[in-house]
Amino acid sequence: MALRLLGLVGLLVVGFALSLSVSEYALRLLNLAAIAGISVIGLNFAFGYVGLISLGHAAFMGLGAYILAILTTQAGWSPWLASVPAILGTGLCAAAIGFPLLRLKGHYLALATLGLNVSFVIVAANWIELTGGTNGIAKIPGLSIAGYALSGEQPFLWFALVILACLGFVASLIQSSRHGRAMMAVRDDETAAAMTGINVTAIKVAAFALSALYAAVAGCLFATHVNFVSPDDFGFAQSITFLSMLIVGGEGTIVGAILGATLLTFLPEWLRVLGDSYLAFFGLMMLGILIFLPTGIIGLFDRWRRRAPAPETAAAEVAQP
Amino acid sequence: MADLIQLLTNGLALGSIYALTAIGFVIVYSATGVVNFAAGQFVMVGTFAGVATLVNAGWPMPVGYIGALVVMALFGALFYLIVYLPLRASPIVTVIIGTVAIGITIQNMALLTFGSWPFPVPSPFDGMMIDLGGTVISAHAIAVVIATGVLILLLWLLMHRTAIGIAMRAVAQDVKVARLMGLRVQWLLAFTWILAAVMAGIAGLMLGPMWFADVNMGDPIALKAFAATVIGGFGSLPGAIAGGFFVGLAEVLGASYVSSAYKDLIAFGVMILFLLFRPQGIFGEKIQDRG
């Protein structure tokens, strides 16, 4: 618990310090990283804990963003109010889809979720009366707290960091609860999990819905920050980016989700010094990371920690109550 | 009626491209278990190999085609060495992301080399039309369908009548047993990648004159080939062919009779329905969680 609170405070302190010291452009990227971080913490429930390969995570982020965008621009709702149906509706939708879909495993589930994501984009790009088609929806109102508008990059970042920290904290509570253990048990061995009384289908659907809830929160933040949504923002490529973030950071860990989201948000920008070929390098670098760091940054830390083993700590860990 | 014949021809021609892409995807999947998300980029590279030899270098038709296919064979071998070998023991998600990542690299290298402006690609049948009692259909489309039929026949002969094809099927069935039987598994797997790349290359060369050569054409093709694979049955070659033709026809007929905006929803909707109610597809393997 202490460690968890420390992580929470650490994230806020580092984020706040950065928010005061970096350029406007970097602030913008930090905002995008925080939003991606929330989404990837969500994906970690489905993929990191339960092992469900979802290539449709961006569609849930998009669904949340679009519900909020439509309710605010067409029905005149306040973004705070609109975020409630946006988040809950997305979660319910994921549960309804997940119930039949999550019987699939491995690449079947990957392709099914991919198909869902592609279908979402087709609908968003063509249901013009509702979604504005490929032009998207502009002029989505921003958030404001007690009359103070979170319109600049800096105040929005503070807000996004608080949401990220809170949702990361909640995720870590779930991880170490019986539900989190049940999720990991299902990933390790479904049959053995059922044999301990775990309702495997319910756990899968719950993790999938939970991941969609987080994605929808990220979608609402995205919509109110950028004030504009279009189908391009939520394509299957974005879903694959989210999965990459989780794997580069370290699947199954919340810190890894945040690190991966941050790194992969900034990496293309850092590579821009390479000029036009930066995306070609980005692909090669990703491949290199997957080959040489299969367990991500967190795995690297673990390996480094294990290479310098202190027998006292090992013993202390065992003796811990 | 005249319209329908035209549409059917175009649908079968497009379906041929999807079927060949799906075949390349399936032979790799059966032999190696790799779900190759760069399969669409293989087709794009094939199209641009044709641009390089036929347009840029100005080689005559048969030489240009052969040159492009040699390039594709080398590309397949390179992919085997750089992507498959390092990732072969990785979990499925890593392979998916790895092939997507290298697909980004391939796409951007093509962009750097050829630019973003779409190229017209020549066909031996440029401008030729066949008049079927009032219905005019493109000779290229007919040629694509016939060529695909011949290729499928050749592939069947390769897989069932030649030592290398039979060895490839043995590897696809059980790598360990194939190794015990003394088969040189690594060479066979390399050959599988080369064959897949050449099939994709042929698809690319045939697609070029139907669309334009565009560096962004890979992803849409790959998605359709995935849908074709699932509908036909994961891991099944007849399935890839049937699925490919289904998706091509659904796209062309759907655009004309249902809605041009939602034409692609048919393929993906049918794919999801298959996954839910008949995940083994039309001809598919028994479902198992294969790494």
Add this chain to the structure above:
Amino acid sequence: MTILDARGISKRYGGLLALADVDLSVAESEFVALIGPNGAGKSTLLNVLTGLTPPTSGTITLNARNVTRSATHSRIRAGLGRTFQHGRLFERLSVLENVMVGAANRPGRSDTALRKAALDTLGLMGLERFAHQPISALTYGNRRMVELTRALAGQPRILLLDEPGAGLNSGEVEDLMTRLRAIRAEHRLAIVLIEHNMGMVMRLAERIVVLNFGSKIAEGTPTAIQADPAVLDAYLGAGSSYAGV
């Protein structure tokens, strides 16, 4: 009082009859062994009883409830427990967490209560010193014991054990037998044991059920079974056919 009552269980795979009209009834705190040559249908019967394989026909009653169509997890919550032939643990969880998952099959227990229950059960099995170790650090024998502990933590009324002695050395088998006896006495737990180690079967079981080719060919006390000609024939028959190969 009968805890588990399976009646007329048949299981057909295409043309193969894996189980043919098998009855199995187990009373509270009874110790029943299920034996038979390889391929006799013992594991299939366990899979049918736990809901992993639906039977072609027959009914299963657990704690006076018809569970024939119930999912595995609800049978576990109704008082069933099972271990697997080769020990299936959750590799990413620690020993303690594995047992906590087992203890969590009833709703409403707090995390602290779960932890205490899991530690107590580990203590009962003499495994408390491994509580905070990863599964990968365990020996094969201890893995099997942890799996048994995880099943026990769910407080089952009846426990199905699939060859718990396989792969254990003789000292570990002795230890396992002592603990099984103690637990059974203390918790009035019924046990169904599949085991090839006949010494273990004869010393533990009160009743033995013999399966061969999917049918029950004999049932009775260890002494009666040892003298049963049909059983001898089944084992010798299997033995001689092996010799023939």
